[in-house]
Amino acid sequence: MSHGETIWTEDPPFPKNARDAVENAQLRRNIRKATTTIRERRASVVAEMPDWQALRETGQAIKDDVLAHLDRYLEQFEQAALARGAEVHWARDADEANSIVTSLVQQTGEHEVIKSKSMLTEEIGLDDALQKRGITAIETDLAELIIQLGHDRPSHIVVPAIHRNRAEVREIFLREMEDAPADLSDDPHALADASRRHLRRKFLQAKLAVSGANFAIAQTGSLVIAESEGNARMCLTLPETLISVVGIEKLVPTFRDLEVFLQLLPRSSTGERMNPYNSVWTGVTPGDGPRQVHIVLVDNGRTNVLRDEVGRQALRCIRCAACLNVCPVYERAGGHAYGATYPGPIGAILTPQLVGVEHASKLPFASSLCGYCYEVCPVKINIPSVLVKLRHDSVRAKKHPAEDAAFAAAATAMKGRRGWTAALRFAPLLRFFRRGGPPPIAQWTSVRDLPDPPKHSFRDWWVKEHTAQHAERGDGGSS
Numbered sequence: 001m002s003h004g005e006t007i008w009t010e011d012p013p014f015p016k017n018a019r020d021a022v023e024n025a026q027l028r029r030n031i032r033k034a035t036t037t038i039r040e041r042r043a044s045v046v047a048e049m050p051d052w053q054a055l056r057e058t059g060q061a062i063k064d065d066v067l068a069h070l071d072r073y074l075e076q077f078e079q080a081a082l083a084r085g086a087e088v089h090w091a092r093d094a095d096e097a098n099s100i101v102t103s104l105v106q107q108t109g110e111h112e113v114i115k116s117k118s119m120l121t122e123e124i125g126l127d128d129a130l131q132k133r134g135i136t137a138i139e140t141d142l143a144e145l146i147i148q149l150g151h152d153r154p155s156h157i158v159v160p161a162i163h164r165n166r167a168e169v170r171e172i173f174l175r176e177m178e179d180a181p182a183d184l185s186d187d188p189h190a191l192a193d194a195s196r197r198h199l200r201r202k203f204l205q206a207k208l209a210v211s212g213a214n215f216a217i218a219q220t221g222s223l224v225i226a227e228s229e230g231n232a233r234m235c236l237t238l239p240e241t242l243i244s245v246v247g248i249e250k251l252v253p254t255f256r257d258l259e260v261f262l263q264l265l266p267r268s269s270t271g272e273r274m275n276p277y278n279s280v281w282t283g284v285t286p287g288d289g290p291r292q293v294h295i296v297l298v299d300n301g302r303t304n305v306l307r308d309e310v311g312r313q314a315l316r317c318i319r320c321a322a323c324l325n326v327c328p329v330y331e332r333a334g335g336h337a338y339g340a341t342y343p344g345p346i347g348a349i350l351t352p353q354l355v356g357v358e359h360a361s362k363l364p365f366a367s368s369l370c371g372y373c374y375e376v377c378p379v380k381i382n383i384p385s386v387l388v389k390l391r392h393d394s395v396r397a398k399k400h401p402a403e404d405a406a407f408a409a410a411a412t413a414m415k416g417r418r419g420w421t422a423a424l425r426f427a428p429l430l431r432f433f434r435r436g437g438p439p440p441i442a443q444w445t446s447v448r449d450l451p452d453p454p455k456h457s458f459r460d461w462w463v464k465e466h467t468a469q470h471a472e473r474g475d476g477g478s479s
């Protein structure tokens with residue numbers, strides 16, 4: 001999503017992309033099956049928690065406190081991480097983050113890095129930036145590996161290959177994975193086994209890893225990853241050098257706050273009571289894990305989001321994807337239709353704020369405003385209210401000469417009785433626009449009924465009635 005040369009090149013044409021996507025029956029089946037399963041699992045584990053609403057409120061309060069004092073928490077985090085032997089780097093945008101990571105890799109003389117799943121590195125286009133400098137990044141998360149081998153793009157925050165079924169995954173492995181067994185079946189265990197064998201060699205050879213983080217603890221300078229497969233833990237512990245690329249909004253104040261988020265996150269994201277692997281690492285420990293730990297703290301538009309009183313709540317997001325899994329628009333259009341790193345309801349409010357609403361003007365409209373996303377969000381982000389605000393911004397950001405002229409004319413007509421009476425004489429012409437009319441009127445009338453204007457206006461009726469009454473009484477009054 002960089003504003004630099006790499007990722008963000010155009011305003012995504014969501015309506016067209018969505019129209020194309022809904023015609024793909026296989027895609028719709030894959031997404032519906034996966035989102036229905038996760039949705040049901042989430043609902044059942046959330047129902048077990050009598051204090052779920054209190055947990056949500058606490059999560060919201062912790063994140064709001066972080067956002068209100070972000071400068072202080074960031075400095076606290078930096079000091080604590082430095083004290084434990086990590087090196088901390090600051091990146092204003094995607095280009096800066098990519099060049100920091102690239103030069104750190106180049107300093108080691110390595111040409112290959114292993115990577116754990118990270119939405120932020122997708123956002124900044126890190127893999128491509130490394131590739132341009134002759135460095136290969138190997139994704140180690142199973143779904144990210146499927147995406148990488150398939151020369152594809154992620155379409156979901158937690159399950160990036162949600163649009164692929166197992167038959168398609170088998171085909172990709174047979175085609176692209178040099179050590180895939182020739183008799184590979186589409187049984188999920190066989191597919192997982194093939195990827196495990198393929199990745200194990202890479203893990204053991206790697207000298208360098210790049211990771212993201214779910215949380216960064218200001219009090220201790222620690223980073224946290226919650227995951228299901230254990231691949232991130234391999235990335236965090238096996239290589240000599242670890243580079244963690246972290247968004248500045250990932251902070252939580254204290255270690256104790258994990259108690260809240262490690263309950264909210266797994267139940268909301270994968271419908272599990274807890275993640276199978278929760279890794280916490282702090283700086284460098286001699287004889288244990290990487291000898292060098294670099295932390296790259298990335299802004300890339302986040303401080304702009306922070307400035308907006310309504311929109312800043314998007315920075316509370318813990319990337320659980322619960323809002324995607326319940327969204328009727330996401331379920332039908334799929335993640336690629338959004339044309340951005342973050343799809344679904346969170347993408348519709350985060351992307352326009354990160355890149356500027358004029359560069360993602362259709363995304364705030366990619367919603368039915370049903371409110372289900374708000375209901376399931378573990379940190380209570382009021383997505384519909386941010387969407388409505390961004391719709392307003394999006395309309396304001398563009399010039400609408402015809403609309404502006406129409407409203408200016410209406411304002412003039414409404415200023416006085418004479419003008420309004422004169423304007424009403426043209427009301428019957430509205431019937432020509434009932435179904436159609438020239439653009440941009442047709443955009444409105446093609447999907448909405450414009451009622452027929454009445455034959456007589458209220459004023460005509462009033463004048464007629466009163467003139468008749470006065471005539472009957474013979475007093476010749478005025479209207």
Ligand code: SF4
Nearest residue numbers: 317318320321323377
């Ligand atoms: S907006 Fe809420 S529900 Fe959606 S991904 Fe973020 S935390 Fe999860």
